[in-house]
Amino acid sequence: MRQAWIHLFNEMMTQPMDSVESLEEFYKRKFALLPENLGKDIGHFNIFHIAPFREGKVKSVPYRRRDFFKVMLLKGNSHVYFADKVFEIKKQALAFSNPLIPYKWENLDKMFDGVYCIFNTQFFHQYSQFGDYEIFQPGGNHIFELTDNQADEIQEIFENMEREFNSGYKYKFDVIRNRILDIIHYGLKLEPSTSLNNHPVNASYRISRLFMELLERQFPIDENHPNLDLKAPSEFAEKLNVHVNSLNRAVKSTTSKTTSEVIADRILQESKVLLKHTAWSVSEIAYSLGFKETPHFNNFFKKHMELNPLKFRNTGQSTPV
Numbered sequence: 160m161r162q163a164w165i166h167l168f169n170e171m172m173t174q175p176m177d178s179v180e181s182l183e184e185f186y187k188r189k190f191a192l193l194p195e196n197l198g199k200d201i202g203h204f205n206i207f208h209i210a211p212f213r214e215g216k217v218k219s220v221p222y223r224r225r226d227f228f229k230v231m232l233l234k235g236n237s238h239v240y241f242a243d244k245v246f247e248i249k250k251q252a253l254a255f256s257n258p259l260i261p262y263k264w265e266n267l268d269k270m271f272d273g274v275y276c277i278f279n280t281q282f283f284h285q286y287s288q289f290g291d292y293e294i295f296q297p298g299g300n301h302i303f304e305l306t307d308n309q310a311d312e313i314q315e316i317f318e319n320m321e322r323e324f325n326s327g328y329k330y331k332f333d334v335i336r337n338r339i340l341d342i343i344h345y346g347l348k349l350e351p352s353t354s355l356n357n358h359p360v361n362a363s364y365r366i367s368r369l370f371m372e373l374l375e376r377q378f379p380i381d382e383n384h385p386n387l388d389l390k391a392p393s394e395f396a397e398k399l400n401v402h403v404n405s406l407n408r409a410v411k412s413t414t415s416k417t418t419s420e421v422i423a424d425r426i427l428q429e430s431k432v433l434l435k436h437t438a439w440s441v442s443e444i445a446y447s448l449g450f451k452e453t454p455h456f457n458n459f460f461k462k463h464m465e466l467n468p469l470k471f472r473n474t475g476q477s478t479p480v
Contacts, residue, residue, distance in 0.1 A: 179225060179226050179258070180225045180226070181225075181226050181227075182203060182226065182227050182277070182279060185225065185227070185277070202278065202279055202280070202281035202282030202283070202284060203227070203277075203278060203279050203281070203282060204276065204277070204278040204282050204324070204332065204335060205276065205277055205278075205324075206274065206275070206276040206277075206317070206320060206321050206324055207274070207275055207276070207277075208273070208274050209233070209271065209272055209273040209274065209275065225256065225258060226258050226279070227258065227277050227278060227279045227280075228255075228256065228257050228258070228277065228278050228279070228280075228295070229254075229255070229256045229257075229275055229276070229277050230253075230254075230255055230275060230276050230339060230342055230343070231253070231254040231255075231256075231273060231274075231275035232251070232252075232253060232254075232273050232274050232275065232310065232313050232314060232317060233248055233251065233252050233253075233254055233264070233271075233273045234250070234251045234271065234272040234273045234310070235248070235250075235251070235271035235272060235273075236248065236249055236250070236271075237264055237265060237271060238264065238265045239252075239254060239262060239263075239264040239302055240262060240263045240264065240265075240432075246301075246302045248302070248304065249304065250304075250305075251304070251305045251307075251310045252302050252303055252304050252305055253302075253303040253305055253309075253313055253342070253345070253346050253349070254301060254302050254303070255294040255295065255301050255343075255346065256301065257295040258280070260301070260375060262301075274314070274317045274321075276317070276320065276339065278339070282332075282336070283336065286336075292343055292347065293347065294343065294346055294347065296368070296371075300350050303346050303349045303350060305349075309349075312345070313342060313345065316338055316341055316342055316345075317338075317342075319338055320335055320338040320339070323335055323338070362409070363408065363409040363412045363413060364409070364413055366399065366401055366405065366406060366409035366410075367409045367410050367412070367413040367414065368413075369399055370395055370399065370406060370409070370410060370418070370421075371421075373389060373395055373398060373399070374389070374395070374421070374422065374425055375425075377389060378425070378429050379429065379432065380429060380433060380447045380448065386446060386447045386448070386449060387426075387447070387448060387449045390422065390426075390449045391422075392406060392407060392418040392419055392422070395418070395422075406418055423459075423463070426448050426449075426459075427459075427460070427463050427464070429448065430444060430448055430456075430460060430468070431464075431471065433447070433448075434468055434471055434472040435472065441453060441456070441457070441468045441469060444456070444468070445457075456468070
């Protein structure tokens with residue numbers, strides 16, 4: 160059963176995804192060229208330094224998902240957006256992003272600096288448990304504020320990683336994978352076990368996790384992905400090849416919410432993002448989120464937020480969490 164679940168997870172992670180920036184698009188956006196080893200089966204890895212802030216040049220990464228992982232040491236005051244959550248980095252932080260979760264970050268400080276590495280799923284192909292780490296799951300923690308000493312320790316790991324990357328050692332990528340794992344475990348130790356750790360790795364947990372991954376893969380909504388493919392619990396159950404009652408029991412046992420409540424919460428999150436980060440009309444947002452009539456969306460939003468979508472758009476709410 161576990162092997163079948165791992166196979167399904169890997170298959171989901173390697174299928175083409177809409178509304179996602181690919182490695183090719185990342186390199187074209189950043190450097191207007193592609194590295195020679197991008198298409199190799201062994202997987203891709205690279206490391207970059209974030210250039211210090213220059214007056215008049217705003218640093219911002221667009222809000223969307225990527226088809227690769229990123230591990231970042233960010234220095235300077237900035238905001239990082241994950242779905243509807245806004246994290247304020249006051250001085251320095253360790254951050255993780257993955258193909259399941261859309262994000263963006265905006266620089267607020269004139270001394271912004273840092274380093275990050277990127278890699279795709281194939282780079283860790285031999286680590287079947289790689290996606291189990293909480294920092295790469297929708298419900299996990301992705302941002303860890305660091306002390307000066309902690310930032311120095313993470314910086315040292317990145318420097319070691321970069322030296323290996325620039326060396327001629329034929330097994331350097333094995334060393335680099337270990338350095339990435341060092342950083343992952345460093346982050347996990349900074350945050351005591353979350354509720355995700357308390358769930359046994361059983362059938363209910365696996366079904367619930369696959370459901371959450373299918374749900375997250377539909378976001379963010381944009382012009383290339385105009386509406387939700389899956390919205391009802393029965394549609395998710397069919398996609399996962401389980402009975403809807405099994406799905407409902409699994410989700411309830413692991414989240415303490417019904418499947419419909421989890422879906423509604425995520426749709427609400429995305430509606431807030433679209434209201435704040437796009438110029439779409441309320442009708443366009445309603446349609447993209449699967450509401451047949453705009454009044455149905457208005458009633459849904461008001462029920463959860465106690466104000467209508469237009470009032471929310473005009474309030475300027477953007478509260479760090």
